[in-house]
Amino acid sequence: MTTPAIDARGVHVHLGASHVLRGVDLRVEPGEVVALLGANGSGKSTLVRTVVGVLEPSRGEVNLLGHRLGNDVPWQRIGYVPQRISAAAGVPSTASEVVASGLLHGRRLSLPRGWRTLAREALDQVGLADRAGDAIGQLSGGQQQRVLIARALVRRPELLVLDEPVAGVDRPSQEAFAATMTRLVDDGLTVLVVLHELGELADLITRAVVLRHGQVVHDGAPPRPHASHDAAEHEHLHPHTSELPALDARHVGLSDGPLDAGDREARP
Numbered sequence: 553m554t555t556p557a558i559d560a561r562g563v564h565v566h567l568g569a570s571h572v573l574r575g576v577d578l579r580v581e582p583g584e585v586v587a588l589l590g591a592n593g594s595g596k597s598t599l600v601r602t603v604v605g606v607l608e609p610s611r612g613e614v615n616l617l618g619h620r621l622g623n624d625v626p627w628q629r630i631g632y633v634p635q636r637i638s639a640a641a642g643v644p645s646t647a648s649e650v651v652a653s654g655l656l657h658g659r660r661l662s663l664p665r666g667w668r669t670l671a672r673e674a675l676d677q678v679g680l681a682d683r684a685g686d687a688i689g690q691l692s693g694g695q696q697q698r699v700l701i702a703r704a705l706v707r708r709p710e711l712l713v714l715d716e717p718v719a720g721v722d723r724p725s726q727e728a729f730a731a732t733m734t735r736l737v738d739d740g741l742t743v744l745v746v747l748h749e750l751g752e753l754a755d756l757i758t759r760a761v762v763l764r765h766g767q768v769v770h771d772g773a774p775p776r777p778h779a780s781h782d783a784a785e786h787e788h789l790h791p792h793t794s795e796l797p798a799l800d801a802r803h804v805g806l807s808d809g810p811l812d813a814g815d816r817e818a819r820p
C-alpha cells in the first residue's frame with residue numbers, strides 16, 4: 553500500500569469563537585490532483601492552512617508524506633501557494649529573491665549555490681523570466697501571484713498545495729499555468745488545489761472534495777464543465793446528478809453552480 557501524500561483525519565479547527573472545521577477527513581494519494589471546492593466561508597483555506605501546518609487543529613491529526621505534522625515533515629518536498637496576498641507588502645526584494653526564498657526550509661537557512669538560475673527557471677515556468685530582476689512591488693497583483701507560484705515550484709516539490717492560485721490571473725497566464733501543471737503532474741506531482749471554478753485546470757482534476765460549513769459533503773467525481781452539454785459532439789456518457797447526489801449545487805452550497813445546465817434541467 554502506498555503512503556498517502558496527505559492524510560487528515562477527524563480534523564476540527566476553531567478560529568476565535570468559530571468552529572470552522574467540523575471533523576474533516578481528507579486523503580490524497582500520490583499522483584492525484586484534488587480540487588477543494590465550496591462556497592465562500594465553507595472552510596477551504598482553513599483546511600489547506602491546517603494541512604500545511606499554519607493552523608493547528610483542535611482535534612484530529614494530519615500526516616504529510618507519511619509524517620505527522622511537525623518537524624519531521626520533509627517540507628523541502630512540499631510547495632505551498634497561499635491565497636492571494638500582496639507579495640510586495642513591505643518587501644524590497646526582487647522577483648528572483650522572493651522565488652529563491654522558496655528554497656529555504658527548516659534544515660536549509662541559506663540559499664544554495666546557483667539559486668539565481670533555479671529562480672529564473674521557476675519564473676520561466678510562470679512566464680516571468682524577463683522580470684526576474686524587478687522589484688516585486690513593481691509587478692501587478694496577478695504577476696505577484698505568479699511569483700508565489702514560482703516560489704512554490706522552485707523547490708521541485710512532489711506535493712503542491714495551492715489556495716486559489718489563479719484568482720486575479722489573466723486568461724493567457726492561466727493557460728500557461730495549466731500547461732506547466734500538466735507537465736508537472738505528468739512527472740508525478742501530487743496536487744491539492746482550492747478553486748472556485750475548475751477553469752483551465754478541469755482536465756487535470758482527478759477528484760473533487762466539496763466543503764460546506766466546515767464538513768465534507770462530496771468526495772468523488774469532479775463537476776463537469778458547463779459548456780460540454782451544449783456542444784454538438786457531447787455524448788451523455790458521464791453520470792448525471794441522480795447518480796451524484798452530493799454534487800447537487802443545492803446540497804454543496806457552491807455559489808458558482810458546478811453542474812452544467814443539462815444536468816440541472818434533468819433533475820426532477
Ligand SMILES: Nc1ncnc2c1ncn2[C@@H]1O[C@H](COP(=O)(O)OP(=O)(O)OP(=O)(O)O)[C@@H](O)[C@H]1O
Nearest residue numbers: 567568569570572591592593594595596597598599
Ligand atoms: N481568524 C479568524 N477568526 C475567526 N473566524 C475566522 C478566521 N479566519 C476565518 N474565519 C472564518 O472561518 C470560516 C471559513 O473561512 P475560510 O477562509 O476557510 O473559507 P473559504 O472556504 O476559504 O472561503 P473563500 O472562498 O471566501 O476563500 C469563515 O466563516 C470565516 O469567517
